[in-house]
Amino acid sequence: MAASSSESFERDTQALWQEFRRTHDRALRDRLILTYAPLVKFVAGRLGASLPSHVDEQDLVSYGLLGLIGAIERYDPDRAIKFETYAIVRIKGAIIDELRSLDWVPRSVRSRAREIERAIVELERTTMRAPTDEEIAAKVGISGEELDRSLFEISRSSMAALDELWTPQGGGDQVALIDTIEDASVADPEFSLEQSELNEALAEAISRLPEREKLVVTLYYYEELTLREIGEVLGVTESRVSQLHTKAVLRLKARLSGVTRTPAERTSH
Structure with a gap:
């Protein structure tokens, strides 16, 4: 029935x-x-x-x-x-x-998020691995406690979510990173190549996350657990999960900042 x-x-x-x-x-x-x-x-x-x-x-x-x-x-x-x-x-x-x-997110929070992203990019370029919290804090020029506070403030904004719309380097339409996870088969030949490149880059970037951050991203976006439920799985507080989630998203956004180019840029290379 x-x-x-x-x-x-x-x-x-x-x-x-x-x-x-x-x-x-x-x-x-x-x-x-x-x-x-x-x-x-x-x-x-x-x-x-x-x-x-x-x-x-x-x-x-x-x-x-x-x-x-x-x-x-x-x-x-x-x-x-x-x-x-x-x-x-x-x-x-x-x-x-x-x-x-x-524009409810304070300018200072936006600025600090960009500083952390830049620090991650530069550290990964020189060390060829995911930087530690201590390395990120030192690069930004703040203490570990200040980094934790910054991550908490960033986590309270949509800036720290894969749901946020994001413009790939080189221009083009804005995309939401989460949508490359949720729907990897959008049938539109006009942007299917660029979408495919972003899907692959995101999957690779997720695979390179530190294990606990990778697990948080997987449980939150693929399994749709809440931060509180993920905390119960990992045996940590919801606040700690929020920090891990924020670091993961900032790492992903930093790594993806140059993965796509416009069609004109592709044909000129």
């Missing part, structure tokens, strides 16, 4: 999509918004879990609805990609764009 109900819902939704693409009727669009509204709440809840407590989840939902509406208006049902996959990327992007426009 449940399967029949699910199949009926799928048929009704497909018919709704076909009619909407034919007529662009506003009432049909509103029905699609109601159908997929739970996606917005899901994405807002996931992003909200890593943001400061003063960020209201209902605000995130309202930002995400704009992304959902844009996704509905742009989606082509004939593409070889599920609408849910396509919409989640747009919902995340709309929420993060709005958070960025509000």
Whole structure:
């Protein structure tokens, strides 16, 4: 009975999509918004879990609805990609764009995050391995305790999440690193080569993380455990898991800062 109900819902939704693409009727669009509204709440809840407590989840939902509406208006049902996959990327992007426009992350936190990323890049270039906390702190010119405090402050912002939109070096469209994990088969020939390069680079970068950071990334993004649940698995506090997660993301962003080039740059090399 449940399967029949699910199949009926799928048929009704497909018919709704076909009619909407034919007529662009506003009432049909509103029905699609109601159908997929739970996606917005899901994405807002996931992003909200890593943001400061003063960020209201209902605000995130309202930002995400704009992304959902844009996704509905742009989606082509004939593409070889599920609408849910396509919409989640747009919902995340709309929420993060709005958070960025509000600029609630202090400039000092942004600056320190960039300093840590640069330190990681330079240390890895000279040592050919993942630098230790002590090496990173020394390179930045701060104490180990200051590094821990900085990681905590960075962890309270979307800057320390793979969900954050990121622009590859050389320009091009912004991407969310998490989407290369969640959906490695987006069928769009215009950017499939660059997407494939990013997928491979991200997988390699994750494989080179220190073991505990690699485990945190795997459990959080692949297994979708919360930071508290990961803490129980590792036998450490949620705060410590948050630090490990932040370091992992900063390492990944540092390593990926030069992995992609524009098509013009590729053809000139």
